Amino acid sequence: xxxxxxxxxxxxxxxxxxxxxxxxxxxxxxxxxxxxxxxxxxxxxxxxxxxxxxxxxxxxxxxxxxxxxxxxxxxxxxxxxxxxxxxxxxxxxxxxxxxxxxxxxxxxxxxxxxxxxxxxxxxxxxxxxxxxxxxxxxxxxxxxxxxxxxxxxxxxxxxxxxxxxxxxxxxxxxxxxxxxxxxxxxxxxxxxxxxxxxxxxxxxxxxxxxxxxxxxxxxxxxxxxxxxxxxxxxxxxxxxxxxxxxxxxxxxxxxxxxxxxxxxxxxxxx
Amino acid sequence: xxxxxxxxxxxxxxxxxxxxxxxxxxxxxxxxxxxxxxxxxxxxxxxxxxxxxxxxxxxxxxxxxxxxxxxxxxxxxxxxxxxxxxxxxxxxxxxxxxxxxxxxxxxxxxxxxxxxxxxxxxxxxxxxxxxxxxxxxxxxxxxxxxxxxxxxxxxxxxxxxxxxxxxxxxxxxxxxxxxxxxxxxxxxxxxxxxxxxxxxxxxxxxxxxxxxxxxxxxxxxxxxxxxxxxxxxxxxxxxxxxxxxxxxxxxxx
Numbered sequence: 439x440x441x442x443x444x445x446x447x448x449x450x451x452x453x454x455x456x457x458x459x460x461x462x463x464x465x466x467x468x469x470x471x472x473x474x475x476x477x478x479x480x481x482x483x484x485x486x487x488x489x490x491x492x493x494x495x496x497x498x499x500x501x502x503x504x505x506x507x508x509x510x511x512x513x514x515x516x517x518x519x520x521x522x523x524x525x526x527x528x529x530x531x532x533x534x535x536x537x538x539x540x541x542x543x544x545x546x547x548x549x550x551x552x553x554x555x556x557x558x559x560x561x562x563x564x565x566x567x568x569x570x571x572x573x574x575x576x577x578x579x580x581x582x583x584x585x586x587x588x589x590x591x592x593x594x595x596x597x598x599x600x601x602x603x604x605x606x607x608x609x610x611x612x613x614x615x616x617x618x619x620x621x622x623x624x625x626x627x628x629x630x631x632x633x634x635x636x637x638x639x640x641x642x643x644x645x646x647x648x649x650x651x652x653x654x655x656x657x658x659x660x661x662x663x664x665x666x667x668x669x670x671x672x673x674x675x676x677x678x679x680x681x682x683x684x685x686x687x688x689x690x691x692x693x694x695x696x697x698x699x700x701x702x703x704x705x706x707x708x
Numbered sequence: 709x710x711x712x713x714x715x716x717x718x719x720x721x722x723x724x725x726x727x728x729x730x731x732x733x734x735x736x737x738x739x740x741x742x743x744x745x746x747x748x749x750x751x752x753x754x755x756x757x758x759x760x761x762x763x764x765x766x767x768x769x770x771x772x773x774x775x776x777x778x779x780x781x782x783x784x785x786x787x788x789x790x791x792x793x794x795x796x797x798x799x800x801x802x803x804x805x806x807x808x809x810x811x812x813x814x815x816x817x818x819x820x821x822x823x824x825x826x827x828x829x830x831x832x833x834x835x836x837x838x839x840x841x842x843x844x845x846x847x848x849x850x851x852x853x854x855x856x857x858x859x860x861x862x863x864x865x866x867x868x869x870x871x872x873x874x875x876x877x878x879x880x881x882x883x884x885x886x887x888x889x890x891x892x893x894x895x896x897x898x899x900x901x902x903x904x905x906x907x908x909x910x911x912x913x914x915x916x917x918x919x920x921x922x923x924x925x926x927x928x929x930x931x932x933x934x935x936x937x938x939x940x941x942x943x944x945x946x947x948x949x950x951x952x953x954x955x956x957x958x959x960x961x
Contacts, residue, residue: 547790554782
């Protein structure tokens with residue numbers, strides 16, 4: 439029977455993991471076993487790059503360019519790779535959007551499912567681990583080269599020590615907590631170079647930057663990445679397409695308006 | 709025994725009486741439309757729950773049964789919302805298609821245990837006319853309250869039929885849809901006081917002043933629990949449990 443038309447499944451399965459619940463009902467594909475066989479033909483998945491995040495005075499700035507590519511074809515130039523998962527968490531994605539957007543959706547629903555069933559917010563460690571588990575479950579596709587996702591996760595810990603927290607992952611699901619900045623995707627080597635330079639020898643360390651200064655650094659970094667990496671959109675001066683930028687702070691998530699970004703770009707980057 | 713129809717009817721009647729007795733002491737739950745959405749209020753802990761973005765639940769009954777029904781409702785809404793979209797999660801379907809048949813079945817299988825629970829669901833819509841209130845009984849019976857233009861939307865849940873009717877009569881007279889949250893909370897707590905005192909035997913509905921007096925007595929050191937479903941919100945999740953500071957203004961706590 440089509441899982442979407444099933445009546446109440448009884449008894450309720452109880453406090454289980456949300457992805458597990460989806461699998462049991464046949465909504466989410468079972469964990470794909472590692473299979474290193476190459477995909478059929480010359481299949482080229484759509485991929486997206488480059489994302490970066492760093493801590494600044496108000497919290498964490500997360501930015502991503504807008505390009506999605508398949509091989510050397512530009513598929514889309516307005517892709518959104520910086521996704522809000524809940525009131526205080528952002529997941530930014532580099533890799534295959536088909537997999538990444540599904541992961542973000544599962545993650546968003548997992549956090550809400552936990553809060554609703556357990557009557558408390560999932561802990562930061564629990565959230566970080568949940569994403570790690572999704573990556574781990576995706577390993578089979580990652581090894582086949584058709585579903586690699588390398589995300590960044592930024593959130594605000596309002597519990598014991600109020601502070602912004604920033605994590606990046608590898609394709610297997612290992613999580614690394616970043617002290618200052620993180621960047622993934624094909625344009626990330628250039629971005630990491632710039633962020634390291636700014637943080638060490640710049641006018642002031644990244645964590646001391648004001649909001650406007652942080653936006654300028656992010657714009658310059660993405661522009662530099664797109665200079666050498668064709669998969670990174672950077673800033674489209676002709677069509678006026680700017681990177682997506684969001685800020686995680688104690689007050690939640692703020693999305694920077696395109697006008698504001700364009701203005702800072704004109705004044706201090708272009 | 710149940711081959712004989714009248715025995716079955718008798719067993720069902722006994723079972724109904726037993727459940728009603730069990731539920732009689734339940735703390736009433738009030739759901740009222742107010743200027744910015746719907747507010748739910750009761751006295752006690754863990755009686756109001758978030759089911760999905762726009763759906764809230766208030767329940768009276770055995771905590772174990774409430775938990776099973778709550779969990780099933782969340783699972784159903786969550787999988788539906790994941791597969792399609794949050795806007796496709798429908799309270800009507802949840803109540804009629806999913807919960808009611810299961811509860812009816814448990815109630816009528818006289819060798820099994822019925823659900824000792826009475827549920828009140830509220831769903832916030834785009835406009836007050838789209839707001840829905842569903843009461844689901846332990847036997848699967850459903851009462852729908854949909855706001856009509858001439859009627860202000862509210863719904864109550866109580867341990868006994870009599871007290872629920874009294875509360876409804878009171879609210880029909882006193883409730884206005886466009887009140888501020890603080891006013892709606894005061895009214896809801898007055899209605900709760902009335903519902904809780906329903907057993908006093910008098911049919912006369914006391915005045916608001918008399919209810920305030922009674923409230924002090926009835927409330928004692930109990931905890932007021934309240935939540936809202938907000939119509940205009942930047943967030944997809946419209947449910948918000950009210951915290952201490954939201955409730956601090958209530959008189960005579």
